Amino acid sequence: MTDLPFALLQLTDSACPTGGFAHSHxxxxxxxxxxxxxxxxxxxxxxxxxxxxxxxxxxxxxxxxWDAAADDxxxxxQTLVDERVATRLTRATRQAExxxxxxxxxxxxxxxxxxxxxxxxxGSSTVLFGVAARLLGADRRSTLRAAAFxxxxxxxxxxxxxxxVGPTGAQHVLGRLAxxxxxAVADSEERTHGDWHGFAPxxxxxxxxxxxxxxxxxxx
Amino acid sequence: MIELVRRLAADGIACGVVTNDVYTTVDADIVTRSGVLxxxxxxxxxxxxxxxxxxxDDVSVNDAAVxxxxxxEPGLDVVFIESGGDNLTATFSRELVHRWIxxxxxxxxxxxxxxxxPGITESDLVVVNxxxxxxxxxxxxxxxRRDLDAARGELPYAVTxxxxxxxxxxxxxxxxxxxxxx
Numbered sequence: 001m002t003d004l005p006f007a008l009l010q011l012t013d014s015a016c017p018t019g020g021f022a023h024s025h026x027x028x029x030x031x032x033x034x035x036x037x038x039x040x041x042x043x044x045x046x047x048x049x050x051x052x053x054x055x056x057x058x059x060x061x062x063x064x065x066w067d068a069a070a071d072d073x074x075x076x077x078q079t080l081v082d083e084r085v086a087t088r089l090t091r092a093t094r095q096a097e098x099x100x101x102x103x104x105x106x107x108x109x110x111x112x113x114x115x116x117x118x119x120x121x122x123g124s125s126t127v128l129f130g131v132a133a134r135l136l137g138a139d140r141r142s143t144l145r146a147a148a149f150x151x152x153x154x155x156x157x158x159x160x161x162x163x164x165v166g167p168t169g170a171q172h173v174l175g176r177l178a179x180x181x182x183x184a185v186a187d188s189e190e191r192t193h194g195d196w197h198g199f200a201p202x203x204x205x206x207x208x209x210x211x212x213x214x215x216x217x218x219x220x
Numbered sequence: 221m222i223e224l225v226r227r228l229a230a231d232g233i234a235c236g237v238v239t240n241d242v243y244t245t246v247d248a249d250i251v252t253r254s255g256v257l258x259x260x261x262x263x264x265x266x267x268x269x270x271x272x273x274x275x276x277d278d279v280s281v282n283d284a285a286v287x288x289x290x291x292x293e294p295g296l297d298v299v300f301i302e303s304g305g306d307n308l309t310a311t312f313s314r315e316l317v318h319r320w321i322x323x324x325x326x327x328x329x330x331x332x333x334x335x336x337x338p339g340i341t342e343s344d345l346v347v348v349n350x351x352x353x354x355x356x357x358x359x360x361x362x363x364x365r366r367d368l369d370a371a372r373g374e375l376p377y378a379v380t381x382x383x384x385x386x387x388x389x390x391x392x393x394x395x396x397x398x399x400x401x402x
Contacts, residue, residue, distance in 0.1 A: 166315025215336040
């Protein structure tokens, strides 16, 4: 098994058409509220997210989905999808799980056609990512690292598009998140089924507020 | 922009211009033909893609153009970086510019400010240009003003026409002040 197959890089490339460009994951609202005003404040906000929310939410589900795929356990994948969607706090993020899952499924179909595990995971992009990574030959840690970086990279890029952080500044932020991301991956590796705890209040509130805005650049 | 540069130049402010087009340097050629600036102060950037990417996501090609222009013309007080398109999500990266002017056209319709986007809400100045054609295109300047008041709070905006000397003078005054204080 290859540690980092090209297919995993392909899935995490921002050019992969899974609708990621339409989501800021709360960054837009944090800009509106004045919490994120520049690269330093973006780094502070993302550091909180990476420490408090990422391990028990996104990464735990991706990792346990990887495990279920390794065991060829379709019912367990379906359970993870249900639980992942149920633990998303806003309607917009729940819908995004399914919509992005469908889009990711279309991409993966070309790489790995016709697998019941993928069909079972299609309701959650997070779970599908873990399953697809396993089927494409990625090891578990590489899968989690790719998922973690992909998430914060998308959030930093949202800040660039909003105009509060420049493209070079955003790359500096990502570089400084390397340590926190490593710790988040290690934290998530300790998680067992049902251990979904993780809460970053400012991010959760931002997503909830954003859902009630009448206009915005991003869906979430 | 040509009219603005002409007024600033008349006030002794040395300007340079960098334009962004996808495949050509048509906008730079238009500035050149206007005669408002010496040719050596005008640079046309062909971005090869949607210009908003070259002013926001990866500004390196514009950064190189500005750096080259300033090195060649060290006496410049202000450099305008122009990028166009009907794109409400376009933003100028603060890594590229000190100030950001969002110019919208009355001909695009009085719905534009209500659609929002960072150009409307975040730019340092919104200019609603071609106010003289509002009646011909069925647009209401009052609606532009109402929605910009709501969207911008304390941030400035101006309703202009190149046929309205006072409106252009007000914008030139503000930009000239920026050029003076940085």
